[in-house]
Amino acid sequence: MIEIIQTPPLNSVQDLGRFGYRSYGIGCAGAMDRVALAAGNLALGNGANLAGIEFQLFPVQLRFHCDIAIALTGADCSPTLDVHSLPPWWVVNVKAGQVLTLNSPLGGMRSYLAVAGGIDVPVVLGSRSTQSRDGFGGFAGRPLRAGDQLPTAPGPALQFRDSFGLGIQPPDAVLKGGYHSWAAPDDLILRVIPASEYDQFDAASLHAFKTASWTVTVQSNRMGYRLAGTSLQRMNPTEMRSQAIVAGVIQVPPSGEPIIQLSDGNSAGGYPKIAIVIQSDLWRLAQAAPGRSLRFVEVSLDDARAARTEQAKYLADVARLCSYCRSSRAGA
């Protein structure tokens, strides 16, 4: 069992999302940085989709009430286990009674805790993700609060080659990402596929879309990211019919400044869509903090497929190499 000693709002139990219920208006929820959660799970020998905890606000303190193996991935939150500092992207055994403290990340936005066997909350509509707006899933259908006790699944105790644990190479060191000829060194580059209303935008707007940079505003959260920058306009702003919205959709409201819909976004809407961020780059956006500059680069479906393949290979390599450094303790 994991006890939440202290937590700010907006931290919740998530897995890789809830799919199959769009007909009810239920969106996918799930970890904003799926790569981080999947990597942590796989390093522990879990299925990639077991539930972990997503942390968006800090500091957080947890107490473990059982011996269990954990993985901490995503943004480097300078974790300490009792008094011992842990490197980021680290996998280690914790002992009952130990306290884990997570601090505000200096870079990145969201950190993930995976545990061997997963957070054992009930599966609701096929997933353990928290659907905060609709009040179900995850832990009691809501973000975590001090005093919450999260059940962990019983399972074989794991042993690592080194008692200090082992590390996972963070994905930004491995996954190549997009290239944008106008990008400054710190710009986030998001690879996109043009969407159904792309051709409705005027030439100046399409040029700006391909070249300009936007800033992530503070009105950016699990529902979506609001960007500040060049205003995009359609040639003939007709009324839109309402359509399905998925994570990654870049909507352009009348103000002209884009909104990127994300995990907890509305599942339908009526703003025109100029493009959609490829699945493989959503984790990068999840780690972009307000103030970050970003640019869009249009890619092909083949490019997007190559990105998915690259990501799948990274996760498979993590799973395989970690399995060599990990064993189940007999009799535990």
Next chain:
Amino acid sequence: MSNGITILEQPRVSYCGDHGLLLEAEGDLALPTQERIWAVNEVVLGWPGVLDTQPGMNSLLVLIQTDQHDPVEYHDRLLRAWGDSQSGRRAGKLLEVGVVYGGEGGGDLPDVARFHGVDIAEIVQLHSAAEYTIFAPGTGPGFGYLFGLDPRLFIPRRKVPVMRKVGGTVSIAGAQAILGGPKHPNAAATAPTGWHVIGRAHDVPVPFDIARDPMSIVSLGDRVRFRIERIER
């Protein structure tokens, strides 16, 4: 600048990022067209590799399991399925709700009346006379997007969203109408909206309850009527 609605002459299938496809029907919103959308939806749900689908107003989103399949495999097949589809009446149920039009709960009613240059009674009459059909799921679990708004009531979405009290909202925008469910206990009292709230259905039933079987009290093709409780000026 036109505030009309784009009407396609031909159906088209475009890609929704790298994990989905969007089918858009030709022609204007119409019940027979949407019946075909529902029919294609049923067909597509039976295809291997489909993760989820979602009808929209004259559209259908198809999401693919991209660890095993690629959206390109479905492009032509989806267009063909549309070509093969036929309309057909669904025997849906009828939901009737009483509405207090205008007043504090329907604060945008006077503006809608002004936009059309008529008295609010005229707006209320046109809105409540129609029978609406649930065409597509909405922005969350609820009563979905309603078709059937009298063309004389068409009014563009707001350019700048405004904050409006939630709970039983009766709203219109573009050519569409919506009915809001009761306020969720955890929800904020107000929410931003680009729609025009013209009334309030104080006794609207809870549309979706995860503990209930069936979870949703309405389905695509069901109909909604609004009954005038009173008009507040």
Next chain:
Amino acid sequence: MSEAMHSMSSVVELLRRNGIEEFEVWDGASHFKLVLPPAEAAVPVTAAVDFKTGQGVEVTSPASGTFVARHPSRSKDFVAVGDIKQQGECMALIQIGPIYRPVVAPFAGKIVQTLCRPGDAVDFSLPLFVLQRQAAI
């Protein structure tokens, strides 16, 4: 690395530390001989373990891989010469594909020498640091 290789590596390390260059075993029908090439002169090999006078002890690599002095997400190396590390603290990482194995201080001590450069390919049991035992803090 498989369990068998891991055991072999431990045996090799033990032989090296004790200055044994050849090892031979007969067991009835079986005959096993292990010959170790002499340690490279370029890498300083400090005589082990005079704890009282605080001479340095090598901290060796737990695996074959690439020596990583600084975590890619951090802006500072794990350690610098002159640092005092507690027993169990992480001093560096050995990268093997997309994972890292930690190099951990075997006892509380002061880092007297770093024997490797970031990015060096290192073998199992290659000396990486010289650590001078300090009184427990």
